[in-house]
Amino acid sequence: MPNPTAAILIIGDEILTGRTRDANMHHLAQELARAGIDLIEARFVRDDHDAIVRAVNDLRKAHDHVFTSGGIGPTHDDITADAVAAAFGVPIGIREDARAILAAHYDRAGLEFNAARQRMARIPEGATLIENPISAAPGFSLGNVHVMAGVPDIFKAMVASLLPRLTGGKPLMSQSWRVEQGEGVIATPLAELAAEFPDLSFGSYPFIQNGVHGSNIVVRGTDPARIDAAMARLAKLFPNPRV
Amino acid sequence: MPNPTAAILIIGDEILTGRTRDANMHHLAQELARAGIDLIEARFVRDDHDAIVRAVNDLRKAHDHVFTSGGIGPTHDDITADAVAAAFGVPIGIREDARAILAAHYDRAGLEFNAARQRMARIPEGATLIENPISAAPGFSLGNVHVMAGVPDIFKAMVASLLPRLTGGKPLMSQSWRVEQGEGVIATPLAELAAEFPDLSFGSYPFIQNGVHGSNIVVRGTDPARIDAAMARLAKLFPNPRV
Numbered sequence: 001m002p003n004p005t006a007a008i009l010i011i012g013d014e015i016l017t018g019r020t021r022d023a024n025m026h027h028l029a030q031e032l033a034r035a036g037i038d039l040i041e042a043r044f045v046r047d048d049h050d051a052i053v054r055a056v057n058d059l060r061k062a063h064d065h066v067f068t069s070g071g072i073g074p075t076h077d078d079i080t081a082d083a084v085a086a087a088f089g090v091p092i093g094i095r096e097d098a099r100a101i102l103a104a105h106y107d108r109a110g111l112e113f114n115a116a117r118q119r120m121a122r123i124p125e126g127a128t129l130i131e132n133p134i135s136a137a138p139g140f141s142l143g144n145v146h147v148m149a150g151v152p153d154i155f156k157a158m159v160a161s162l163l164p165r166l167t168g169g170k171p172l173m174s175q176s177w178r179v180e181q182g183e184g185v186i187a188t189p190l191a192e193l194a195a196e197f198p199d200l201s202f203g204s205y206p207f208i209q210n211g212v213h214g215s216n217i218v219v220r221g222t223d224p225a226r227i228d229a230a231m232a233r234l235a236k237l238f239p240n241p242r243v
Numbered sequence: 244m245p246n247p248t249a250a251i252l253i254i255g256d257e258i259l260t261g262r263t264r265d266a267n268m269h270h271l272a273q274e275l276a277r278a279g280i281d282l283i284e285a286r287f288v289r290d291d292h293d294a295i296v297r298a299v300n301d302l303r304k305a306h307d308h309v310f311t312s313g314g315i316g317p318t319h320d321d322i323t324a325d326a327v328a329a330a331f332g333v334p335i336g337i338r339e340d341a342r343a344i345l346a347a348h349y350d351r352a353g354l355e356f357n358a359a360r361q362r363m364a365r366i367p368e369g370a371t372l373i374e375n376p377i378s379a380a381p382g383f384s385l386g387n388v389h390v391m392a393g394v395p396d397i398f399k400a401m402v403a404s405l406l407p408r409l410t411g412g413k414p415l416m417s418q419s420w421r422v423e424q425g426e427g428v429i430a431t432p433l434a435e436l437a438a439e440f441p442d443l444s445f446g447s448y449p450f451i452q453n454g455v456h457g458s459n460i461v462v463r464g465t466d467p468a469r470i471d472a473a474m475a476r477l478a479k480l481f482p483n484p485r486v
Contacts (some may be wrong), residue, residue, distance in 0.1 A: 187359030
């Protein structure tokens with residue numbers, strides 16, 4: 001059975017304006033590879049209702065899972081929950097269990113549970129909550145769309161809460177081989193080798209280091225014995241002078 | 244006149260499988276903000292012909308400029324030039340000026356200009372070359388789609404070659420204000436302030452630092468005097484105890 005497929009949707013102006021560097025895509029890409037879920041696509045959109053609705057609808061139809069990051073806090077630019085509800089055409093409102101989790105959290109912290117904070121209990125109808133062990137405000141799964149916070153620590157914690165619930169396929173494994181020859185030299189023999197192992201993927205990632213042109217060949221697949229076999233062939237094709 | 248809009252399309256399995264962290268989106272996002280081009284959207288797709296064709300066609304219709312990164316080297320997984328040609332429905336083949344640039348480069352380097360390397364002279368019909376001062380193999384612009392290499396140093400050099408050619412709008416400027424109160428406290432007054440300055444955008448980026456919940460408020464716009472006015476209001480609304 002093929003692995004389930006996934007897309008990531010990162011929401012917020014801060015990355016597209018160059019202000020911050022994304023950390024969540026990289027973290028989730030690694031976690032999904034480990035869980036045996038194939039990440040096929042990622043999108044970054046601005047804090048724009050229509051853009052979020054369009055991206056959610058495109059991606060949820062194309063993939064088994066969609067993971068979103070960002071836009072579920074209490075401020076005016078946090079519009080993700082409403083946009084996801086609109087994408088599914090379901091109503092959204094304060095949900096009692098989410099409200100109770102938040103009320104208890106602010107009570108423990110001795111902080112006022114004001115209107116802005118109550119906004120974080122607005123959850124689309126039919127959703128399942130995703131636990132947030134750091135700041136209580138929950139994420140949610142609606143259908144195959146999993147809505148999480150953008151703050152990296154909270155995102156990571158939510159991913160850890162969510163992933164065990166989803167059915168993964170076989171974990172993707174990889175090995176890499178460093179070749180100190182330019183891609184132009186290795187391209188043809190590498191393509192021939194890739195054709196011999198159609199069940200594996202062969203990526204070539206060129207580098208320039210201290211004036212040396214080389215490439216890291218990465219072999220990926222789900223069967224470790226096949227990867228080992230391909231690595232043995234690679235080592236023969238492109239002997240590494242330093243080994 | 245509004246700024247031109249742009250999208251970035253990053254092509255390649257290496258980021259989606261969690262193997263490497265993207266650097267090109269962040270670099271280009273910063274350069275575009277400086278050049279007055281609004282980056283509206285970014286997409287990451289795999290080394291998959293149909294996925295690249297679909298993304299190129301979606302994005303080039305929606306935005307003034309599309310910048311791609313990755314997949315233009317000599318190896319079998321470098322399929323971007325063919326996919327961009329297919330997206331535009333134009334033929335692709337070895338182009339004489341590109342071939343001459345590459346031939347001269349390999350001649351100077353004393354390397355064989357073999358079949359794999361000649362592949363890098365395949366350019367879609369009607370394209371304009373983008374200079375690559377590092378490793379010679381050119382990128383190209385076809386219509387509003389600008390196709391560049393994925394290796395970060397080469398990508399940066401191509402962006403530097405390309406950007407002066409494109410017409411930018413007003414540069415986007417920003418200032419930020421650090422508030423050591425949770426978003427739940429500041430949300431309502433901040434939304435009111437944002438409504439008073441409809442020509443600016445107000446982003447709230449929460450943090451947790453040494454147990455303190457706070458937020459960086461980022462004000463963005465093209466008129467520095469308006470940003471200053473908003474910053475003065477922010478400082479009054481949320482006085483910073485440490486100043």
